[in-house]
Amino acid sequence: MYGMSPKRKFIDHALALLAERVDGAMVIVFHRDTSLYINGLVCLHTVSSPSSAVSVPDKDEHLDNFATFIAGFAPQQTDSQNATLQGWRNVCRALCDQEKTHTGHLFFGAPNIMMAFTRHATTLGELTAEVPLAEGIRVKRRRHPTAFVVRPTELSQVQKCVRWSLEHKLSLAIIGGGHSGNCLQPNIVSVDMAAFDNVDVLRMEENGEVGPSLIVAGAGCRSDTIIKKAMAAGLTVPLGSRPSVGAGLWLQGGIGHLSRLHGLACDAIVGAVMVSVESGQVLVIGTVPSQHQPNDAIRPENEADLLWALKGAGTNFGVVTSVVFKAYPAMVYSVRQWVSPLSDRQEAQQRLVDIDALARELPRQISADAYLYCDSEGLHVAVSMSECAIAGHDTESFAGTPSAMAAFLGPENSSKTVDAIGLYDTEMYISCMHGGHGGGKTSSFKRCIFLDGTGSLAVADLLISAVEDRPSPQCYLHLLHGGGAISQVAATATAFGCRNWTFACVITSVWPRDQDGSVTARAAVNWVYDVAKKLQPFSTGAYSADLGPDPRDKELAMHAFGPNRLRLSHLKRIQDPHNVLSFTCPLSQPASQQRLIVLITGDTGVGKDYCAKVLASEVTKHHEDLRVRVVSISDATKAQYAAATGADLARMLHDRAYKEEHRPALTRFFQEQLYQQPMLKEDNFLSLVHDAGDVGVLFITGLREENPVAGLSHLVAHARLIDVRVTASTETRQARRGLLGDDADTAKDGYVPTLSFDNEETGNEAARQFAERSLFPFLHSDLRRLEDMVPPIPGFPRSGICFRHVLNIVQQPGGLGLCTALLRTHFPGN
Numbered sequence: 001m002y003g004m005s006p007k008r009k010f011i012d013h014a015l016a017l018l019a020e021r022v023d024g025a026m027v028i029v030f031h032r033d034t035s036l037y038i039n040g041l042v043c044l045h046t047v048s049s050p051s052s053a054v055s056v057p058d059k060d061e062h063l064d065n066f067a068t069f070i071a072g073f074a075p076q077q078t079d080s081q082n083a084t085l086q087g088w089r090n091v092c093r094a095l096c097d098q099e100k101t102h103t104g105h106l107f108f109g110a111p112n113i114m115m116a117f118t119r120h121a122t123t124l125g126e127l128t129a130e131v132p133l134a135e136g137i138r139v140k141r142r143r144h145p146t147a148f149v150v151r152p153t154e155l156s157q158v159q160k161c162v163r164w165s166l167e168h169k170l171s172l173a174i175i176g177g178g179h180s181g182n183c184l185q186p187n188i189v190s191v192d193m194a195a196f197d198n199v200d201v202l203r204m205e206e207n208g209e210v211g212p213s214l215i216v217a218g219a220g221c222r223s224d225t226i227i228k229k230a231m232a233a234g235l236t237v238p239l240g241s242r243p244s245v246g247a248g249l250w251l252q253g254g255i256g257h258l259s260r261l262h263g264l265a266c267d268a269i270v271g272a273v274m275v276s277v278e279s280g281q282v283l284v285i286g287t288v289p290s291q292h293q294p295n296d297a298i299r300p301e302n303e304a305d306l307l308w309a310l311k312g313a314g315t316n317f318g319v320v321t322s323v324v325f326k327a328y329p330a331m332v333y334s335v336r337q338w339v340s341p342l343s344d345r346q347e348a349q350q351r352l353v354d355i356d357a358l359a360r361e362l363p364r365q366i367s368a369d370a371y372l373y374c375d376s377e378g379l380h381v382a383v384s385m386s387e388c389a390i391a392g393h394d395t396e397s398f399a400g401t402p403s404a405m406a407a408f409l410g411p412e413n414s415s416k417t418v419d420a421i422g423l424y425d426t427e428m429y430i431s432c433m434h435g436g437h438g439g440g441k442t443s444s445f446k447r448c449i450f451l452d453g454t455g456s457l458a459v460a461d462l463l464i465s466a467v468e469d470r471p472s473p474q475c476y477l478h479l480l481h482g483g484g485a486i487s488q489v490a491a492t493a494t495a496f497g498c499r500n501w502t503f504a505c506v507i508t509s510v511w512p513r514d515q516d517g518s519v520t521a522r523a524a525v526n527w528v529y530d531v532a533k534k535l536q537p538f539s540t541g542a543y544s545a546d547l548g549p550d551p552r553d554k555e556l557a558m559h560a561f562g563p564n565r566l567r568l569s570h571l572k573r574i575q576d577p578h579n580v581l582s583f584t585c586p587l588s589q590p591a592s593q594q595r596l597i598v599l600i601t602g603d604t605g606v607g608k609d610y611c612a613k614v615l616a617s618e619v620t621k622h623h624e625d626l627r628v629r630v631v632s633i634s635d636a637t638k639a640q641y642a643a644a645t646g647a648d649l650a651r652m653l654h655d656r657a658y659k660e661e662h663r664p665a666l667t668r669f670f671q672e673q674l675y676q677q678p679m680l681k682e683d684n685f686l687s688l689v690h691d692a693g694d695v696g697v698l699f700i701t702g703l704r705e706e707n708p709v710a711g712l713s714h715l716v717a718h719a720r721l722i723d724v725r726v727t728a729s730t731e732t733r734q735a736r737r738g739l740l741g742d743d744a745d746t747a748k749d750g751y752v753p754t755l756s757f758d759n760e761e762t763g764n765e766a767a768r769q770f771a772e773r774s775l776f777p778f779l780h781s782d783l784r785r786l787e788d789m790v791p792p793i794p795g796f797p798r799s800g801i802c803f804r805h806v807l808n809i810v811q812q813p814g815g816l817g818l819c820t821a822l823l824r825t826h827f828p829g830n
Contacts, residue, residue, distance in 0.1 A: 008038055011117065018119045027117040038115075042124050042148065042170055043187040045116045045582070048550065054108045056092070063089045063106075095519075115187060120168035124148060127164045127189065131157045134192050147184040149175070153195040155275070155282060155294055158319055161191050162580065163280045171582040172277075174319055176219045176247030182548030182583050183248070193220040193247070196321050199229040202289055213327040214270070216292050219247040219320050226325075227420045234391065235327040236420055238262040241480075243424045250323060251314030252545040252585065253496050255504055257386050257423060260484030261364045262328055266311040266496055267489060271324035273297065274306075274317070277580040285310065288324055305571060312496025313544065313561060313568050315584040317575040330391040334398045334417050335384065335426045338409040342379045348372075349460040351381050354408045355479075356455035359502055362402065364484040365389070370454075370503075371428055372467050373476035379467065382428050383409060391419065429508075433476065442474065443516050445525045446508040447556060448543035449535045450501035454479065459538050466507070466531040471523040474510035477531075479503040490679030492686060492715075497562025498541030507531045532556060544585040557586045563686030566693075567715070595626070596778050597689065597719050599708050600701045602726035604663075605733030607759045611726050612699040614764045618771035619697050623779055626696030631688050633681075634702035641669045681705070685712055689719075697779070706751040720778060720787065722754035732760055782822060789815050 004010045014027040026044065056066045067088045096106035127150060134151040152158045165172050175183040175192040183190055196218035203213055213235055217226050224243035230236050238258035240249050254265020262268065271286030273294065282297040286307040300306060309317055342348045355370050362368060371382040385405065387398050401412065418426060454460055463477055470476075482501045491497045509524035529552045532542070536559070544560040547553040561568055565587070572587045600612045612630045620628045635653065642649035645665070651658040652666075659666075674680050685700070692698050703723075705711070713721045728736075757770050777783065789812045790804045809815040 008041075011038060011041065015117060015119065015121055025118065027121075029115045029117065031113055031115070038187055040124060041117060041121045041187055042189060043115045043121065044118050044170060046185060046188065046549070047114045048112070056096075056106045056108070058093070058104050058106050060089060063092050066092070113186070118169070120170060123164070123168050123170075124189070127161065130160050147173075147186065147188060147190055149184075149190045149192050151192040151194060155321060158191065158193075158275050158321060159280045159282070161189070162275055162277055162319060165189075165277070165580050166280065166578060169578065172319075172580055173583045174248075174315065174581070176251075176315075176320070182546075185549070185583055188583070191319065193218070193319075193321070196220040197225065198322075199226050200292070201229060201233040201235065201327070204289075214287070214289065215325045215327045216289065216322055217325065218322050222246050223249070224421065224424065230327060231330050231420060234330050236330045237265070237325045237327055238268055239265045241424070241427060247320060247323060248315055249545055251310060251312075251320060253312060253543060254545075255480050255482070255543075257333065257367055258328070258331065258388065259486055260367050260481065261388060263485040263489060264312075264496060265325075266314070266494060267485075268325045268328075269307075269311050269314075269323055270326050271307070272310055272314070272320050273322045274310075275319040275321065276300075277318050277576050277578070278574075283318065286324065292322065292324070302571075302574070306575070309495045309568060309571055311494035312564075313585070313587070314495075316568070316572055316581055316587055318581075330420065331388040332391045332417060332419055333423050334387045334389075334415070335423070336401055336412040336415045337382065337384045337426070337428060339380060339382045339413050340409060341377055342381060345461075345464055348379055348381065348464045349457060351408070352454040352460040352463065354404075355381075355383065356453040356502065358402065358404050359481055359483070360453070361404070362481075367481040368405070369428075369481050370479040371433065371476055372463055372479070373433055374467055374470065374473070375433075379464070382433065384426065384428050386423070386426075429476070429478065441513050442510050443513045443521065444508055444510045445528055446506050447528050447532045447546060448504050448506045449532050449539045450482070450498050450541045450543065451479075451503045451505050451535065451538060452500065452540050453502040456538070459535070462531075462534055462538070463505070466527075466534070469527070470509070471527045472509065472511045472520060475524065475527065476508055476510070478506040478508060480506060491562045491683040492564060492679050495561060495564050495568055497564040498543075498560070499562070501540045504543060505535060507535075547585040549583050549586070554586050560585060563683055563690050565690055566686075595719060595784065596697045597716060597721045598697065598699045598775070599703055599712075599721070599723040600699060600726060601703045601705070601708060601723050601753065603704065603733070605736050606726045606728040607736065608701045608726050611724075611757060611759055611767050612701045614767040615724075615771045615775060616697070616699050618768050619775065619779070622772075622776065623697075626779070627694060628697045628699070629692050629695045630699040630701065631692065632702040633684050633688060633700055636684055636687070637670050637673070638666065640673070641666050644669065682712065682715060686715055689716055707753075709754060722778065724755045724757055725753035726757050726759050728759045777825070782818060786815070786818055786822060
């Protein structure tokens with residue numbers, strides 16, 4: 001909208017040209033970030049390109065042309081105009097960025113925003129006539145002058161917000177307890193849940209006896225409010241480590257000082273009340289005490305799925321108004337802290353290696369966070385160790401500083417015993433680093449990457465380099481200690497699927513608040529994304545709690561939910577079909593390309609891996625339009641076994657004799673893992689499927705379970721899952737692998753696989769014929785058409801079941817004839 005003034009008048013005129021009968025008509029506005037103020041108009045979508053830049057050759061004639069473009073007019077060739085141009089050239093060269101890889105060019109940041117308006121852009125008054133409009137809202141020291149914030153005071157007003165959004169096909173952002181800057185967006189309506197700030201502590205009864213304690217918290221509560229109320233009753237909840245955050249954090253994870261002992265905040269959620277963004281109906285989910293259930297609320301048919309999703313991705317599926325937590329006994333904390341200057345990179349690397357080794361050995365009641373930062377004296381590492389014990393018990397039982405920690409850190413700089421509220425003040429970014437975040441006169445931006453550890457030199461070097469290359473003095477890295485109870489929950493047990501990490505690396509940029517929106521602030525934000533991108537190859541996932549509509553968040557979001565992403569994406573389409581909640585962590589993704597997943601099963605020595613490769617080769621040869629991949633479900637276990645025992649991973653994967661030598665120990669190792677993580681098989685399966693989302697036909701080997709289709713098919717409703725059981729005689733198996741002893745087929749009576757292949761013959765001809773005769777029909781377009789007539793309904797009638805209503809076939813044009821023809825083709829003579 002360069003050169004248009006007044007801008008609002010031009011937009012209003014464009015909106016007036018939209019025909020009411022053309023529902024999809026839009027007015028698209030492009031403008032520079034933070035430069036456009038359009039009061040009173042609600043936009044449909046905003047899309048930003050925050051990292052875009054303009055490159056200009058560093059020559060006078062090019063800078064003069066650039067000046068003409070920016071100024072909007074061509075200066076005359078006069079002495080005064082020439083002097084003006086020379087001044088412009090000097091300003092450009094002073095303000096530009098220069099990159100070593102592009103010498104001779106000047107770079108200028110050009111962040112742009114695209115806003116889409118429809119004929120519903122002027123309907124804000126309809127909403128504010130029924131729901132109060134809040135003025136001057138601030139969220140974690142962030143404000144946006146063009147965000148429209150309504151503040152409902154009762155449940156019916158939340159429903160009105162949702163129904164207004166559905167009627168006019170506009171999005172909502174939710175402010176829950178002040179967490180995340182994504183809840184304020186230009187020309188978008190934000191729903192501030194601050195009025196829903198009640199906290200109720202309940203002692204439940206079971207069979208006439210005192211049962212578990214519950215805490216019911218409104219979505220407008222801050223963490224410190226809940227903790228204070230819980231402490232008064234001798235209880236606590238494992239919430240995050242910062243007092244100002246709220247529901248946006250609890251529903252997406254919540255990492256705090258009790259996480260290693262009791263798990264994440266989302267793990268403590270047992271129920272919730274939520275307004276559906278599909279219908280506006282109030283939903284009761286999970287365990288909600290009767291006195292906290294609204295009169296007109298219903299329990300959804302997919303209640304189990306929604307409770308699962310709320311525990312880690314809960315901001316995506318509805319407007320949560322209250323959350324029910326399982327409570328634990330209140331704790332006191334012994335906090336010891338060290339601050340160590342580092343003389344050089346080698347010392348910094350060794351310190352990170354030592355911290356990693358220590359973190360893996362500490363008991364669950366102790367957590368050790370680390371900070372890496374620079375000040376005027378150079379690079380520093382700080383460590384904060386907190387040990388918890390039940391309040392009122394003998395605190396003399398605190399274990400004290402581990403000898404290994406004392407050996408490399410020396411005597412602590414401070415030591416104190418505090419309660420849960422006092423614990424907030426011990427956070428080192430508040431208490432000692434950089435004067436306590438500039439005394440509160442700063443702004444910050446962060447993203448979080450999960451790391452298996454800091455013990456490798458590659459990771460340590462990246463962390464050190466990141467701090468050395470920080471764009472502003474107060475940027476730092478915070479390594480939150482994980483493991484313990486966090487990792488004991490199966491990756492698929494809740495929506496929070498990233499469980500295998502030793503440290504959560506919080507990459508935090510900080511700048512003076514009076515420089516918000518400046519080049520300095522943009523450089524600080526870009527630094528965070530750059531560090532996250534460099535750490536991604538070494539990570540086990542990304543934290544969803546701060547992710548939002550920024551295009552750079554989409555890549556991080558792909559790693560935010562581990563094996564649960566496909567299931568969450570499907571649930572998002574069901575619960576939020578109109579994308580009302582479009583400013584949360586992005587869940588949408590391109591539809592999976594997988595048509596067929598083939599599980600290759602059988603006993604040891606039958607040739608499962610060989611058959612899979614031959615079958616995959618035949619599919620590739622005859623279906624060139626499909627991507628085909630062969631993976632082994634046991635490779636992850638072999639890698640973990642090698643890391644734990646020192647076995648050679650390369651030989652475990654490729655040396656048959658070496659693998660057979662380790663098979664008994666490997667089997668015991670897997671059984672121990674399975675005992676600790678009952679959903680491990682499902683986790684490993686979903687992880688393989690997730691990583692192969694762009695593959696048309698996926699062959700998975702390494703399974704020995706019988707009837708795996710029955711146990712796994714409900715997890716992949718988007719694809720056809722079949723199993724091929726490979727068999728061979730005992731003599732053949734012994735000849736191939738030198739097997740001894742009782743090698744009878746382990747398949748139990750009654751198990752009938754989808755397909756069976758007798759792998760007795762040498763060579764690949766039999767496997768090739770089997771592929772053509774038995775596998776290719778599953779890839780025929782007619783079978784795909786028939787499958788599309790029977791859409792899957794995951795989680796119905798209960799969680800763990802994928803329902804398909806086959807009678808839909810007869811209701812589709814040509815469906816019955818197609819089904820009959822395929823039956824005759826696939827089962828001739830029957």
